[in-house]
Amino acid sequence: xxxxxxxxxxxPDPEMLTQVSTYPALQRGQFNxxxxxxxxxxxxxxxxGTFSGLDGEMVALDGVFYQISADxxxxxxxxxxxxxxxxxxxxxxxxxxxxxxPLQNLDQLKAFLAKQLPSPNRPYAFRISxxxxxxxxxxxxxxxxxxxxxxxxxxxxxxxxxxxxxxxxVGYMLPEYLGGIGRxxxxxxxxxxxxxxxxxxxxxxxxxxxxxxxxxxxxxxxxPQNATFQGSNFSQPK
Amino acid sequence: xxxxxxxxxxxPDPEMLTQVSTYPALQRGQFNxxxxxxxxxxxxxxxxGTFSGLDGEMVALDGVFYQISADxxxxxxxxxxxxxxxxxxxxxxxxxxxxxxPLQNLDQLKAFLAKQLPSPNRPYAFRISxxxxxxxxxxxxxxxxxxxxxxxxxxxxxxxxxxxxxxxxVGYMLPEYLGGIGRxxxxxxxxxxxxxxxxxxxxxxxxxxxxxxxxxxxxxxxxPQNATFQGSNFSQPK
Numbered sequence: 251x252x253x254x255x256x257x258x259x260x261x262p263d264p265e266m267l268t269q270v271s272t273y274p275a276l277q278r279g280q281f282n283x284x285x286x287x288x289x290x291x292x293x294x295x296x297x298x299g300t301f302s303g304l305d306g307e308m309v310a311l312d313g314v315f316y317q318i319s320a321d322x323x324x325x326x327x328x329x330x331x332x333x334x335x336x337x338x339x340x341x342x343x344x345x346x347x348x349x350x351x352p353l354q355n356l357d358q359l360k361a362f363l364a365k366q367l368p369s370p371n372r373p374y375a376f377r378i379s380x381x382x383x384x385x386x387x388x389x390x391x392x393x394x395x396x397x398x399x400x401x402x403x404x405x406x407x408x409x410x411x412x413x414x415x416x417x418x419x420v421g422y423m424l425p426e427y428l429g430g431i432g433r434x435x436x437x438x439x440x441x442x443x444x445x446x447x448x449x450x451x452x453x454x455x456x457x458x459x460x461x462x463x464x465x466x467x468x469x470x471x472x473x474p475q476n477a478t479f480q481g482s483n484f485s486q487p488k
Numbered sequence: 489x490x491x492x493x494x495x496x497x498x499x500p501d502p503e504m505l506t507q508v509s510t511y512p513a514l515q516r517g518q519f520n521x522x523x524x525x526x527x528x529x530x531x532x533x534x535x536x537g538t539f540s541g542l543d544g545e546m547v548a549l550d551g552v553f554y555q556i557s558a559d560x561x562x563x564x565x566x567x568x569x570x571x572x573x574x575x576x577x578x579x580x581x582x583x584x585x586x587x588x589x590p591l592q593n594l595d596q597l598k599a600f601l602a603k604q605l606p607s608p609n610r611p612y613a614f615r616i617s618x619x620x621x622x623x624x625x626x627x628x629x630x631x632x633x634x635x636x637x638x639x640x641x642x643x644x645x646x647x648x649x650x651x652x653x654x655x656x657x658v659g660y661m662l663p664e665y666l667g668g669i670g671r672x673x674x675x676x677x678x679x680x681x682x683x684x685x686x687x688x689x690x691x692x693x694x695x696x697x698x699x700x701x702x703x704x705x706x707x708x709x710x711x712p713q714n715a716t717f718q719g720s721n722f723s724q725p726k
Contacts, residue, residue: 266708272665274665368718369718369719371711371717371718371719371720371722372711372713372718373711425722426668426722426723427510427512427668427669427722428668428669429668430664430665430666430667430668430669431665431666431668431669466711467710467711467713468708468709468710468711469708469709469711470504470706470707470708470709471706471707471708471709472705472706473609473610473611473704473705473706473707475610475705479609480606480607480609480610481607481609482609484609484663484664484665485664
């Protein structure tokens with residue numbers, strides 16, 4: 251077959267979401283990573299996830315991968331660190347808009363964003379920059395083997411609250427038909443503008459912020475080859 | 489982040505399955521293709537699928553994409569033709585074995601193959617070459633808009649039967665957790681060694697054949713951007 255003129259298999263797809271492992275595997279406590287951050291960086295410059303052992307929250311922004319530990323400290327991830335779960339892509343804004351009405355909480359933010367989307371049937375990425383009146387976020391402490399289920403690990407989350415914080419929310423919306431592999435709906439992590447604070451967003455209010463939306467066109471799932479994942483019965487209740 | 493030494497984003501991933509659209513979309517009669525065979529060939533040299541309008545069965549083998557029309561004729565697909573649904577990858581055998589026991593039907597073949605697989609939690613590709621005592625296969629006639637549901641279109645399938653036919657079965661096994669996007673379980677198309685016959689395999693017996701199995705490690709889903717797919721309510725019953 252001839253190649254299409256003007257296209258190249260060499261170029262990374264700018265509208266492709268790459269996901270490491272499946273959300274059902276993470277829910278089952280499969281926290282050992284076998285994808286390095288060096289590998290992950292080849293698939294994106296923007297995203298969210300976690301670290302081997304569930305050792306904190308990950309935010310990727312402008313090609314830098316940040317680790318937010320349970321004590322609230324933020325550091326740049328080492329290339330050799332690994333992730334058991336992450337969503338990343340190369341961010342290119344398809345649509346920019348302003349939030350100018352007051353949004354009281356995360357549900358109102360989700361509803362505001364959902365109204366902007368032409369369809370629920372593709373993934374979208376969101377980069378939301380502004381000064382947020384209130385922001386509630388969390389990180390998680392590193393877990394030891396044998397790992398607990400995700401809900402038991404998250405029960406030990408450490409919650410932080412900030413007021414009038416300059417920050418960027420990094421998020422995705424995944425369609426329902428990706429429910430077997432991903433986490434459908436909206437999911438946000440955040441990092442402060444001064445890179446001193448960050449985590450998984452539990453709640454947020456907004457009054458003025460800039461939203462960039464990236465419409466995604468493909469999804470690449472990296473399937474764990476380790477014995478735990480390969481030996482799981484995912485049809486059994488967790 | 490530094491790049492991993494020795495890897496390159498330019499190389500196509502040899503263990504990546506690429507799927508065009510979702511099986512639920514195909515079931516709903518979304519038969520207009522918006523991926524050309526030229527594009528598809530960048531993601532694989534082996535696979536199965538169909539053509540825009542459900543105009544026959546597709547088999548890809550050794551980098552050649554074949555169209556099998558409902559009248560049983562086989563032709564090489566034009567690069568400009570499009571597909572509404574396909575699974576392709578670059579075939580590299582990870583394991584080769586011989587079928588030497590008699591397998592009476594497709595279910596026995598599936599059971600034989602399932603026993604060889606170390607886990608049901610990754611996709612596998614199968615290339616099965618031999619002389620098959622019996623082989624029952626079908627193709628489908630091109631549909632007109634407004635398209636019917638897949639089951640209604642397949643009700644008009646044309647069935648062929650062959651005896652002692654030299655052929656290659658081209659197939660995949662997809663894990664259950666891909667059920668939201670793919671068709672879990674085994675799925676085979678076939679092409680005869682002389683490239684004169686082919687189609688979707690309905691039944692087969694085997695007594696001596698060579699099986700090559702390719703263990704796949706990632707899945708790329710190409711999400712249709714057309715209005716029909718984007719406007720669908722996939723949570724509604726078909």
